[in-house]
Amino acid sequence: MELRSEISNGAPGSSSAGVGRLEENSDQSWKRIWKLPCPTKLQMFVWRIRHESLALCTNLERKGVKLKQSKCFFYGRAVEDGGHLFIRYKVVKEVWQELWLEKERIQLEGITGAHTMLDSVWEMDVNNRVMISTLWWQWWNIRNKVREEELTVSAAELVRRIRSSTIECAQIFQSEPKETRVGKWQPPSHDELKVNLDGAFTPDSSFGGWGVVVRDSDGQIIAARAGRQEHTQDAFQAELNAMGAAVALAADLGVLRVIFETDPQLLADAMDLQKVDSTPYAIVIEDIKFQLKLWFAKHSVRACSRNVNSVANELAHIGSTCLPNDCMQWENNVPPSVAECAFGDLPKHR
Incomplete structure (x- = not known):
């Protein structure tokens, strides 16, 4: 050039x-x-x-x-x-x-x-x-x-x-760099909960899956949801669907101090309260920001590696198999594939 x-x-x-x-x-x-x-x-x-x-x-x-x-x-x-x-x-x-x-x-x-x-x-x-x-x-x-x-x-x-x-x-x-593959999910402090989220989108499809999991300082699963959203245009919208579902689940649980963790850095950047978005998804992004300020006394949105976000990733793929615009919810009786991902993240198994 x-x-x-x-x-x-x-x-x-x-x-x-x-x-x-x-x-x-x-x-x-x-x-x-x-x-x-x-x-x-x-x-x-x-x-x-x-x-x-x-x-x-x-x-x-x-x-x-x-x-x-x-x-x-x-x-x-x-x-x-x-x-x-x-x-x-x-x-x-x-x-x-x-x-x-x-x-x-x-x-x-x-x-x-x-x-x-x-x-x-x-x-x-x-x-x-x-x-x-x-x-x-x-x-x-x-x-x-x-x-x-x-x-x-x-x-x-x-x-x-x-x-x-x-x-x-x-x-x-x-692919995950070798130096980050050994990374593990990090638990929140005792007065916080962590919500991991992920979206799943296949090009040429008209829907996206999403998965959300809430865990405490011991790594135990408090609640999890997975769903499918029709009329999803791209991967970024699938991630936004997951973020919206994560905020809704944390609000339903009455959480006041929460950490949201997602693997796309772009989504974490979009949730920055100091930034104003003017893309076609601006209305959705600003609404999620409003919900974050409305429901939580303290919150943060962080980016992590995909390796660390394996539980939410597995839930997102399960969500893709749901009926259109439907979702599933669990407390601690999550599907075996999800439990296996979470089990490997527990502090005693590191």
């Missing part, structure tokens, strides 16, 4: 900057691309960014292709290079902000070369790597539709798609 129109040989904005170093690169950055936990098509897109082979107007002109115009297809004034298209254009800025990646965007905005930029991205959390790569890929597709004068989607809809894709990538492609 060309961030500036620098034509000198080997400069960050020229294709020759990447081609000559493809085999010589000692930092293994090329191998990192193929290890990115995402679909192959997204890996290929990131490879094209690294190789500076996207058909940006400035890239095409540098290669001698004559264009009727080389300006931004959105804005019509600025030269279309990678920095403008993916980082500086006002609408794409809104997308970065809605994804709570403004700090990362500002960090990348000051970088002039594609190689240095991707090195900076690779220093970030793996979920941010996938989210930023997905953002660029989705935005590139929208740019191509604008070029062909086709209908596009709103920034809010784009944010929804990016969040959903990031969660799906984590569920399908991302």
Whole structure:
């Protein structure tokens, strides 16, 4: 991706900057691309960014292709290079902000070369790597539709798609790092309860499952629910369904001090009371935040690894088998598969 129109040989904005170093690169950055936990098509897109082979107007002109115009297809004034298209254009800025990646965007905005930029991205959390790569890929597709004068989607809809894709990538492609596999569920303090929750969604389906479990400081199950929600569009909505069910269960139990634990960092971020959401799920998110403030004297929403969230994950899969818009509830007589997951988490079995 060309961030500036620098034509000198080997400069960050020229294709020759990447081609000559493809085999010589000692930092293994090329191998990192193929290890990115995402679909192959997204890996290929990131490879094209690294190789500076996207058909940006400035890239095409540098290669001698004559264009009727080389300006931004959105804005019509600025030269279309990678920095403008993916980082500086006002609408794409809104997308970065809605994804709570403004700090990362500002960090990348000051970088002039594609190689240095991707090195900076690779220093970030793996979920941010996938989210930023997905953002660029989705935005590139929208740019191509604008070029062909086709209908596009709103920034809010784009944010929804990016969040959903990031969660799906984590569920399908991302294995737990070895150093975190030994992690166990941590019990709350004696005056609190912990609620673990998870959503389950299969692409191309029209429903999602959810699972919620409440446990005390000894790791004992106080209550559990699992259900199926129809008209679920994506993985992020399935996680929101689980969060809503978790709040409802904790409120029904009369809990005052509670910790909610979920494996998608995106959901934990969405529950931040200091942040305002404007995606298509904004109404649902703000309603859950209101319920959190209404029912609990003290609460927190934390992200954990999927390995730690195994009980809720198993319940979510059970929920997927329920009747449409129905749920099941247990006190301590949970299904054997759920009991096995919880048994392995008890302090004496660590």
